[in-house]
Amino acid sequence: MDYYSLKLSLLVTVLVAVMVLFLPWADRRICRRLRLNLEGGLSENPNADRLLRLRQRLLTFGLLFYFIILAWLVFFSRASTEDYTVHVAPLEDLKNAFSTPHGFSGWFHTLFSEGISSALSQIAIVRPADLAQFYLNIMVFVPVGYLLPYVFRWFRARVRIRPVAFCLLLSFLVENLQLITRHGVYDFDDIISNTLGGLIGQLLYIAVGYVVTHPHWRKNLREYRRWRHRARRTTLFPYMKKTGLFRTTLKGSDEAAVCDFYENRLGFRLRQQLDRRESGDVVYLFEMDKIQVQVICSFRESVPDSQYLTLYATRLAAVRKRLEMNGIDAGEYRRDPCTGRRLLRFAGPDNVEICILEAD
Known part of the structure; x- marks a missing residue:
């Protein structure tokens, strides 16, 4: 692994950690001080509409700024090549990054027969650059899956499907543009890793971002579960999504x-x-x-x-x-x-x- 890849991986990891932990905490703290309600209720501040619009613009600007950084990483930081390069073997590079003495079938046999510690001791990293590249492709899309529902109401409305679906389409678009402009390789592994990163970011928003900015989520979840348990025997519940x-x-x-x-x-x-x-x-x-x-x-x-x-x-x-x-x-x-x-x-x-x- 070269120094540039290591530095970039550490930078993206720190950025993701700061975003996941600091952003919702700071957002909630500032809104509390300004007496703004983030849960859709009535705010005590008479200038709530103007301040909430300003908050929305700042978050949107932050997301657009990250998209500019992402565009620089995948396009402008790379030189154009003479040939079109395509790599469509799913997870082949990730598989080649590891080595086991008896192959993956023997490794699974060791896992179930001797335990996880013995199985892990047989794994050797032989191509760390491929592993770092896969990790980096995951991490650069974690902020996308996290910030989309955090910033936009449309993604929050269907938070379990829309952010990760957008990341899949965005990754597919990026790979095709890289192929057309010859700035990089059309790699099917990148689509898989980018989508996985969007899924991780989406789950982090649900587990951290939403929880911090909506302190009453536990009460709402308990009430929702009680309702589902009671409503299963009722007439319209099975047809709820079509009613x-x-x-x-x-x-x-x-x-x-x-x-x-x-x-x-x-x-x-x-x-x-x-x-x-x-x-x-x-x-x-x-x-x-x-x-x-x-x-x-x-x-x-x-x-x-x-x-x-x-x-x-x-x-x-x-x-x-x-x-x-x-x-x-x-x-x-x-x-x-x-x-x-x-x-x-x-x-x-x-x-x-x-x-x-x-x-x-």
Whole structure:
């Protein structure tokens, strides 16, 4: 192993250790001092929206900076070669880095017959450079798998699959670009090791990053396990992933006010309008993505004294700003008594109280 590879491996290892241990601790400590809630709840700081946006930008900049370093390592630090080089034998270099007196079949026989200590004593490292290269390929992608869910909400929503899938696609892209530009070798082992590094980073985020920044995770996990145990015998639990709220039905009176509010102010699309002559009702079906709001304007039935419509949004501060631009006063943030998250509440036509809850 040359001095450069050893120094680079140590540098990346120290960087990963600092990132895993120091980043969530410092993040939580700073947010506590600034009275910012990282768990989606209502913050005590009146400038919470601005500070949280600044935090998001700093984390995004840190991730982009690491991508620049990664690009330098895999492209710009290497000289272009004359030939296209491809190596597709899975884990061949890693296997050749070790030597055993009786081969790997004999090593497994020793492991199960004489124990792990005797088996480990028979392993000799004959090509440390290949071992260091495999280790380095793992470690350079650990920050990617760790920082993606830490920085972006989309990766946190499916943290068990999206970060490692992104690392697999990114590694595949890098290897193909190296082949096209001839800056390096198209090595199938690199895809395997990079994906493994992304998986390790993803698991470290779950085990360290999420745990440190969400101190109530133990209570939430216990409650979730109790619910799963009870819900296994219920009707809808086996179909939970294919079940969701599709449509909400409200009563209306003024057709012009209903269309103006839901279509022009909130941004729903008028999917259908039905005139039911037998009952004298007009039914409006508004749609936005997978959410449908059905408003029945009746001339015979009176509008209820109170109606409720609850929506969710991932960027509540931006939603609040857009509401004000469209002449809707949402007031100050409130705290949802059931989940502890922030919400906006405002009135619509026909005694409709609309709540927009901040989602993960």
